[in-house]
């Protein structure tokens with residue numbers, strides 16, 4: 698019996714589904730960069746960590762100092778006066794923060810992932826086998842390691 702038209706369409710959809718499942722089985726998101734193709738620069742990570750520490754120290758110093766209300770001065774106008782009365786520790790920490798802000802690394806914050814060379818994808822074991830088959834038949838050049 699000749700298959701109905703609808704069945705052929707169904708077959709095509711099924712093989713398309715099969716192919717996409719096959720392709721999905723060949724590669725995975727890169728485990729190193731999580732599929733983004735880039736990784737954060739180490740110097741920037743250290744810079745952000747240090748910035749976070751400095752800000753935490755500044756907040757602690759401020760809390761310890763606790764801005765005292767100045768009698769007769771509305772709170773909105775108070776900061777300048779309070780700044781003058783800030784203890785040396787707050788000033789020192791703020792200077793350290795300013796220095797740190799100026800000492801940003803020159804390099805870009807993100808660099809190309811070395812594990813996947815920026816692809817964001819890596820071959821699964823099945824993908825490597827498939828590449829071997831293609832290489833054996835001359836369809837792909839072997840990677841130079």
Ligand SMILES: [Zn+2]
Pocket residue numbers: 727728729730731732733734735810811812813814815816817818
């Ligand atoms: Zn990667």
